[in-house]
Amino acid sequence: MKETKSTCPYCGVGCGVVIQSEGGQITGVRGDPDHPANFGRLCTKGSTLHLTASAEVTRQTRLLHPMLRERRDEKPLRVDWHVALEVAADRFAQTIRAHGPDSVGFYISGQLLTEDYYVFNKLAKGLIGTNNVDTNSRLCMSSAVAGYKLTLGADAPPSCYDDVNHAGCIFIVGSNTAFAHPILFRRIEDAKAARPDLKVIFCDPRRTDTAELADLYLPVQPGTDVMLFHGLLHIMLWEGWTKPDYIANHTSGFEALKAVVRDCTPDLVAQTCGIRKEDLFTAAQWFATSPATLSLYCQGLNQSSSGTAKNAALVNLHLATAQIGRAGAGPFSLTGQPNAMGGREVGGLANLLSAHRDLADPRHRAEVAALWGVPAVPEKPGKTAVEMFQAAADGEIKALWIACTNPAQSMPDQKVVRRALERAEFVVVQEAFATTSTCDYADLLLPATTWGEKEGTVTNSERRISRVRAAVPAPGSTRHDWDIVVDFGRRLEKRLPPRAASLFPYTTPEAIWREHRESTRGRDLDITGLSYALLEQSPQQWPFPAGATEGRARLYADGVFPTPDGKARFAAVTYQPLAEPRESRYPFSLTTGRLRDQWHGMSRTGTLGRLFGHVPEPVVQMHPQDLARRGLKEGELVHVTSKRGSIVLPAQASTELGPSQAFIAMHWGSEYLGGLSSTGEPLAGVNAITTSAYCPTSKQPELKHAAVKILKAELP
Ligand code: SF4
Numbered sequence: 001m002k003e004t005k006s007t008c009p010y011c012g013v014g015c016g017v018v019i020q021s022e023g024g025q026i027t028g029v030r031g032d033p034d035h036p037a038n039f040g041r042l043c044t045k046g047s048t049l050h051l052t053a054s055a056e057v058t059r060q061t062r063l064l065h066p067m068l069r070e071r072r073d074e075k076p077l078r079v080d081w082h083v084a085l086e087v088a089a090d091r092f093a094q095t096i097r098a099h100g101p102d103s104v105g106f107y108i109s110g111q112l113l114t115e116d117y118y119v120f121n122k123l124a125k126g127l128i129g130t131n132n133v134d135t136n137s138r139l140c141m142s143s144a145v146a147g148y149k150l151t152l153g154a155d156a157p158p159s160c161y162d163d164v165n166h167a168g169c170i171f172i173v174g175s176n177t178a179f180a181h182p183i184l185f186r187r188i189e190d191a192k193a194a195r196p197d198l199k200v201i202f203c204d205p206r207r208t209d210t211a212e213l214a215d216l217y218l219p220v221q222p223g224t225d226v227m228l229f230h231g232l233l234h235i236m237l238w239e240g241w242t243k244p245d246y247i248a249n250h251t252s253g254f255e256a257l258k259a260v261v262r263d264c265t266p267d268l269v270a271q272t273c274g275i276r277k278e279d280l281f282t283a284a285q286w287f288a289t290s291p292a293t294l295s296l297y298c299q300g301l302n303q304s305s306s307g308t309a310k311n312a313a314l315v316n317l318h319l320a321t322a323q324i325g326r327a328g329a330g331p332f333s334l335t336g337q338p339n340a341m342g343g344r345e346v347g348g349l350a351n352l353l354s355a356h357r358d359l360a361d362p363r364h365r366a367e368v369a370a371l372w373g374v375p376a377v378p379e380k381p382g383k384t385a386v387e388m389f390q391a392a393a394d395g396e397i398k399a400l401w402i403a404c405t406n407p408a409q410s411m412p413d414q415k416v417v418r419r420a421l422e423r424a425e426f427v428v429v430q431e432a433f434a435t436t437s438t439c440d441y442a443d444l445l446l447p448a449t450t451w452g453e454k455e456g457t458v459t460n461s462e463r464r465i466s467r468v469r470a471a472v473p474a475p476g477s478t479r480h481d482w483d484i485v486v487d488f489g490r491r492l493e494k495r496l497p498p499r500a501a502s503l504f505p506y507t508t509p510e511a512i513w514r515e516h517r518e519s520t521r522g523r524d525l526d527i528t529g530l531s532y533a534l535l536e537q538s539p540q541q542w543p544f545p546a547g548a549t550e551g552r553a554r555l556y557a558d559g560v561f562p563t564p565d566g567k568a569r570f571a572a573v574t575y576q577p578l579a580e581p582r583e584s585r586y587p588f589s590l591t592t593g594r595l596r597d598q599w600h601g602m603s604r605t606g607t608l609g610r611l612f613g614h615v616p617e618p619v620v621q622m623h624p625q626d627l628a629r630r631g632l633k634e635g636e637l638v639h640v641t642s643k644r645g646s647i648v649l650p651a652q653a654s655t656e657l658g659p660s661q662a663f664i665a666m667h668w669g670s671e672y673l674g675g676l677s678s679t680g681e682p683l684a685g686v687n688a689i690t691t692s693a694y695c696p697t698s699k700q701p702e703l704k705h706a707a708v709k710i711l712k713a714e715l716p
Contacts, residue, residue: 004471012335014460043182064476093495105132109404110337113456116481131382144333147311153563159330166328169290174300178209223578229313231269241288246322292328308697312571341459350382392420408437409669466539579693586707621654642689
């Protein structure tokens with residue numbers, strides 16, 4: 001038996017795994033005892049990874065050969081790689097020549113490795129000359145990026161997992177950590193067991209399993225987080241719990257923020273947020289006066305039309321109380337995907353450039369152009385996720401390349417997304433799994449390798465870069481994502497104006513990573529002291545500049561921030577209501593979220609029967625009183641209807657929710673539901689009814705809230 005160290009591909013905790021293999025087959029997996037993210041532990045998803053890579057599952061679910069269809073009414077037929085990539089290069093070159101570089105778009109994924117992300121970014125922004133490259137990480141953490149940059153000056157989470165062991169107060173907000181980041185949650189459980197005086201505050205509209213650990217639960221009404229954070233600051237100011245010295249020496253803009261929070265009185269905040277006044281005071285006191293307070297937050301803040309404001313308002317609290325830059329203290333955003341952070345590092349979003357550079361900054365564009373050896377990086381901002389599919393639906397984007405993600409399930413407001421995929425003249429889907437709904441729309445399917453088969457790096461929530469390693473050979477004629485992009489890029493170069501040298505000289509992922517490393521020189525995420533060889537020995541946090549012997553666990557210990565004056569900036573953001581508040585015709589607040597044992601669109605976890613033991617089927621959860629008031633029984637089918645569409649699901653009573661709230665898990669898509677309801681409506685996933693309204697700064701859509709009505713489905 002061979003053992004290969006790698007990283008779990010599921011979530012941003014980034015646990016180390018040891019893959020066991022025999023005869024070219026993955027046979028087992030165990031937690032890597034040496035990995036600092038998990039010290040040998042794995043959750044139910046991670047510990048069953050090997051079963052998702054069995055020969056039988058591979059045969060049934062994987063895309064193993066390139067497939068091409070000449071016409072939309074035909075089934076795709078198997079072709080070889082040369083034909084597939086020549087057709088792709090022809091179609092993209094024709095589209096660019098006829099309609100310009102912005103007529104094509106790339107929609108990629110936080111599941112890709114950093115090296116894959118890097119070459120996609122270079123392909124779009126360096127070779128083609130469009131910034132139309134965005135990622136499903138836009139749905140995951142772009143509000144956290146914008147919040148950090150607005151306040152701290154850089155997209156750099158200042159904390160690390162070890163802070164859980166040093167915090168006196170942990171403020172978990174908008175995160176079901178127990179389900180979404182299980183191994184981190186176990187650390188919190190351990191810390192609480194070892195130190196009963198550790199205070200845990202949990203703030204979320206749903207009383208999820210994470211609440212079990214909380215000393216104080218704040219059942220905030222959906223969308224009111226900014227009001228809550230401002231209210232806490234109002235109390236801290238009133239009670240003298242802020243730190244004037246820290247504010248004076250290390251921050252700017254406090255007077256403007258004070259003017260905003262002055263009106264956020266405890267009465268108003270308690271009423272708006274649906275929280276008892278005494279609980280507000282307790283939370284403010286614990287947060288401000290604890291020796292060290294750590295905030296952990298995720299999609300509840302990010303997936304919001306006020307996502308940036310929510311993030312910034314929480315960072316404000318840390319700055320006002322000097323709860324930052326020390327062991328156990330800081331605002332710590334959790335990333336949902338395994339490599340959302342790596343994508344940020346290489347600038348794999350429509351508004352960013354390599355090494356945390358900003359597309360809007362002419363100096364940054366010139367630096368990246370010089371690094372790549374291209375005349376210029378285009379100035380025009382690219383289309384972000386929602387904008388890209390809207391542009392394709394409008395006929396503006398004519399060729400779409402989708403890699404390692406399933407927008408026909410995961411994007412909000414599915415009608416627009418599906419119209420986009422139908423209207424685009426050429427759709428390439430680069431995927432490991434043949435089972436996603438998006439594959440149905442592909443003119444060209446390109447089979448990619450996946451976990452256990454590919455090499456590269458990922459970065460987890462605490463800025464820790466880990467190696468991903470191949471344990472077994474690639475099945476069928478699958479190829480690595482970076483290799484597909486590089487081959488396509490070289491073919492496209494031959495069809496575009498001639499260049500002195502190829503932009504894609506790489507023959508290994510390490511060569512790509514070295515170029516990425518060079519791009520970070522002198523930047524906040526400088527990793528010029530790292531190498532693949534060092535990462536083989538141990539995963540490391542950035543920054544890790546040349547000469548360093550280890551990465552930096554915590555940032556801003558010196559109180560100096562990466563802003564022009566070295567001071568962190570208070571953001572005087574204001575509370576804005578939800579994009580689509582509930583009203584008399586749509587009286588329920590629908591929220592979406594994760595289950596414990598499923599991952600994203602279930603491409604991988606959906607292959608294992610045992611992972612359906614926890615939650616076997618999709619349901620809509622409602623408060624028991626709401627069921628009773630509507631004369632509904634558990635298990636009865638209901639229509640859940642928003643302004644965008646309707647889906648049919650069995651109803652389930654849940655006391656996790658407050659009255660007038662509803663919850664549907666995000667994982668189930670039409671490929672799992674299939675068919676028609678008893679009333680003849682297509683059974684579709686929750687994104688048939690979610691809204692694509694987004695935060696104006698981060699462009700992250702409000703997947704956490706839609707106004708819906710819920711009515712009993714009439715049987716024929
Ligand atoms: Fe994988 Fe996340 Fe579970 Fe760790 S916590 S084993 S990274 S799914």
